[in-house]
Amino acid sequence: AQTVTQSQPEMSVQEAETVTLSCTYDTSESDYYLFWYKQPPSRQMILVIRQEAYKQQNATENRFSVNFQKAAKSFSLKISDSQLGDAAMYFCAYRSPYGGATNKLIFGTGTLLAVQP
Amino acid sequence: NAGVMQNPRHLVRRRGQEARLRCSPMKGHSHVYWYRQLPEEGLKFMVYLQKENIIDESGMPKERFSAEFPKEGPSILRIQQVVRGDSAAYFCASSNSDYGYTFGSGTRLTVV
Numbered sequence: 196a197q198t199v200t201q202s203q204p205e206m207s208v209q210e211a212e213t214v215t216l217s218c219t220y221d222t223s224e225s226d227y228y229l230f231w232y233k234q235p236p237s238r239q240m241i242l243v244i245r246q247e248a249y250k251q252q253n254a255t256e257n258r259f260s261v262n263f264q265k266a267a268k269s270f271s272l273k274i275s276d277s278q279l280g281d282a283a284m285y286f287c288a289y290r291s292p293y294g295g296a297t298n299k300l301i302f303g304t305g306t307l308l309a310v311q312p
Numbered sequence: 313n314a315g316v317m318q319n320p321r322h323l324v325r326r327r328g329q330e331a332r333l334r335c336s337p338m339k340g341h342s343h344v345y346w347y348r349q350l351p352e353e354g355l356k357f358m359v360y361l362q363k364e365n366i367i368d369e370s371g372m373p374k375e376r377f378s379a380e381f382p383k384e385g386p387s388i389l390r391i392q393q394v395v396r397g398d399s400a401a402y403f404c405a406s407s408n409s410d411y412g413y414t415f416g417s418g419t420r421l422t423v424v
Contacts, residue, residue, distance in 0.1 A: 228412070230412060232415075237417070238401060238417060238418050238420075239415070239417050239418075240355075240403060240405075240415035240418075241415075242412055242413075242414075245412055286354055286355070290412075298343065298345075298360060298407065299345060299357040299360055299368060299371075300345075300347075300355070300357065300405075300413065301357070302347075302354040302355045302356070303354055304353060304354045305353075305354050
């Protein structure tokens with residue numbers, strides 16, 4: 196069974212600085228999807244970025260980028276130029292390829308990010 | 313496009329009562345997923361449904377919990393005879409492709 200591990204329960208960053216959130220996963224599949232979701236106090240789950248395992252290029256969305264290391268099964272999220280609105284819980288998630296037996300997301304336990312003004 | 317709509321946003325039930333949580337997927341989405349988030353934890357998969365079919369219910373507790381996604385109308389997560397341990401946030405998500413999910417805002421269930 197696949198598992199997702201986030202080893203940093205809490206992180207803190209100064210406004211305008213850069214922070215990296217760690218995520219490792221375990222799977223025997225060769226093709227899969229990885230996601231980072233943001234959950235602010237409103238509780239809404241917001242997709243930040245996604246990565247297809249067959250793509251070697253790291254995904255980027257504005258100030259958010261990932262470092263995807265397939266051999267190491269590592270998927271870290273880098274937030275550049277941190278803003279106060281980035282403060283939230285961040286979840287890493289894994290999903291098997293679409294069309295398989297299930298399309299469920301497997302989540303890590305989350306990292307609570309605080310942004311200091 | 314109104315997104316994934318969940319209601320109610322908050323639900324309070326006494327122990328032993330039934331809780332019904334509703335989820336209307338995004339227009340055109342035929343796949344619905346339910347997740348549960350216990351306090352201070354990540355989201356845990358419960359069930360995956362397509363119209364009129366349960367595809368994967370491996371995360372559903374064996375008793376008291378059921379889910380449906382009828383041909384017409386929203387998906388329903390039903391919890392019978394609620395207990396305090398059922399208090400959690402319940403999220404619904406929908407999809408129609410491999411572009412990931414869209415989540416609703418969740419229903420926070422409090423059992424008193």
